[in-house]
Amino acid sequence: MNTDVESATPALCRLQLGNELRHLRQKAGLTSTQVVRKLFWSPSKLTRLETGENLVVEPSDIMALCQIFEADAETTEVLKGYAAVTKTKRDWWQSTEYRPVIAPGFKAYLGLEATAVALHNYESEFVPGLLQTEAYVRATHQRAHQGLTEEEIGRMVAIRMTRQEALRREVPLKFAAIVSEAVLHRQVGGPEVMRAQLSHIAEVTSLPNVRVQVIPFKSGAHPGMNGAFHTLQFHDRDALKPIIYFENLADAWVSRRQTDVELHEDVFSELQAIALGPQESLSMIKKAMKEH
Incomplete structure (x- = not known):
């Protein structure tokens, strides 16, 4: 993972985060169904995280997933950093000016x-x-x-x-x-x-x-x-x-x-x-x- 988190756009962070989470889940030998059952999530929530479709990602959700995947401390911090960017920054097309006309x-x-x-x-x-x-x-x-x-x-x-x-x-x-x-x-x-x-x-x-x-x-x-x-x-x-x-x-x-x-x-x-x-x-x- 070589993305500069602080300078990355929310869109890039969501995509990178989703791919890293999917890789960690597969490395842990877990299916999506097994993960959502452990966390009492809906199946769509994990799918949206892994495909980068959630506009905002909660760091607490990332911590929960990293614990299940047994990710190391450094990886966990990087992924939490990605999540933080989605909460503190907006992509230009998310502005109130553009949002109403974008499907x-x-x-x-x-x-x-x-x-x-x-x-x-x-x-x-x-x-x-x-x-x-x-x-x-x-x-x-x-x-x-x-x-x-x-x-x-x-x-x-x-x-x-x-x-x-x-x-x-x-x-x-x-x-x-x-x-x-x-x-x-x-x-x-x-x-x-x-x-x-x-x-x-x-x-x-x-x-x-x-x-x-x-x-x-x-x-x-x-x-x-x-x-x-x-x-x-x-x-x-x-x-x-x-x-x-x-x-x-x-x-x-x-x-x-x-x-x-x-x-x-x-x-x-x-x-x-x-x-x-x-x-x-x-x-x-x-x-x-x-x-x-």
């Missing part, structure tokens, strides 16, 4: 995105969120969420803009995006908004940690046609295994199932091979700018 499933994703070191995103209908301009975000939400007030849409725009800081943070997120050619031609917000949006993508691709590829129409059928997805990878792949994120009009959710992860990682690799290379993709993006 539970998307809230879980924001915690994962904030702690990931690499993100792969395939989109067939719109520009990936981390590459969207403010005008494009606003136009998208005005059309897709017609029941929202202008104030609520403004908050959603602010959330999207804040997320993009991950591309320029001290240790930047490695972001690889693949989009269908249709994304370049769909006039979200009108021609002026689209020209600015495509210009922004061309600018961001100059960052060494950003790679954008386009799948042209002439490629025909491909494995990404079943829908958009995100795969997230973390610093310690053994402790924090990759995760898949999906969303639709009704819900947003993550999958930690290894078979799901492997399937989508393989599909993304196939899409990278099918798509135009980064320079050819940039040329197509610039050509589409002129057509708008």
